[in-house]
Amino acid sequence: MNQITDLNDLRLFAEVVEHGSFTSAARDLGVQTSKLSRRIRALEEELGVRLLNRTSRSLSLTETGRQFHQHCLALVAESKAAKDVIDRTRSEPQGTVRISCPVGLLSSGVSEIVARYVEENPHVHVLIDATNRRVDVVEEGLDFAIRVRLPPLVDTDLAVRQLGLSIQILVASPDLGARHPVPESIEALREWPTLSMANSSEKFVWNLLDADGQSMSWNHQPRLATDDLASLRMAALRGIGVAMLPRELVDADIQAGKLRHILPELASTPGLVHAIFPSRRGMVPAVRHLLDALVAGFEELNGKWQGGV
Structure with missing residues (x-):
């Protein structure tokens, strides 16, 4: 059997079966009944089998036609799905x-x-x-x-889709820095007041990585602890203490000179910012x-x- 080159014939065959007659299908498709009938006849000849039982009053599927029709329906559904992909890509978000x-x-x-x-x-x-x-x-x-x-x-x-990274850095206001020697290590911050995110254990630890990727933990007792980053940033801006904050949050403050990035060789382990959703489909x-x-x-x-x- 030669390969079918016009898949539209399979769609036309499925339409005839769905409408139950050539006349009804032709009217819905906007083609002549005689032309539609010739296309289906040519399809049967190409396949070498009879797909439809025709009488002057009725139209029915042969057993082979019934099986073939199921595959035609699947093909039509896949073609619509393929078009939907393009339509979704081109359509304006709304x-x-x-x-x-x-x-x-x-x-x-x-x-x-x-x-x-x-x-x-x-x-x-x-x-x-x-x-x-x-x-x-x-x-x-x-x-x-x-x-x-x-x-x-x-x-x-x-x-899951990863969106980016979030890294926290140590920052302090210039006024606070002016009251203390420039720290050369994390241990030097013991003389500095600190700020921290709150937690239920009330044990406050900064987990950091140095420039070589070595991890370290530093325990401290903050003057202010809260689970609101905006409040921590405000406290840092007012010189109340050193804070470890997301660099995206304080970038503009550093550029404006309102905060200073201290111990720049230290930072938190990068957190993965990601979105979770039910399905990509x-x-x-x-x-x-x-x-x-x-x-x-x-x-x-x-x-x-x-x-x-």
Whole structure:
């Protein structure tokens, strides 16, 4: 048997079966009944089998035709799915996107990236649940949740896309630095007041890496502890203590001279900023493009610090 070169004939055959007659199918397809009949007859001749039982009043499938029809339906469905891929790619993002993001990460650049995305896509609405709790994206009907975790990431049934890296650095205000000798090691900070993220154990430890990648832990008793990064940044700006904060959050302050990066050879282990979502299949353009925007945004943020610790 020669290879079928016109797959449209398979679609036409499926349409005839669906409509139950050549006349009805031809009317719906906008072609002449005689032309449609000739196409199906030519298909049978090419295959060397009869697919349809024809009488003056009825049309029915042969056993071979019934099996062949199932494959035609699958082929038609796949062709529609292929076209949907192109349509989704070309279509303008629109609709509502529901996401969750930790409060501190929003302050560290995510809010600016999302705002820019909304500005550039006027038909998209973004609803952000700013929370530090661990959300259930499926149960809560979220399109995706943004998280930061140290590698390796825990196995999950959800789809995961890495967005970027988050590294924390030590910063202090110029006024605070003027009251203390320039520290040459982490031990020198014992004479400095500190700030820290809060935790239930009330044991405060900075876990850091040096320029050679060697890890170290440093215990301290902060003057202020809170789970709000914005409050820590404000306290650092006011000279209350040294803080370990995401570099994305304090980059502008350092550039403006409001904060100083101290002990620049030390930094936290890079945290993986990633999005989790139910599935990659069926993702609408608005969600996919927002994820793309977040990846591009973090590339820009991380690029400012290339060559740093």
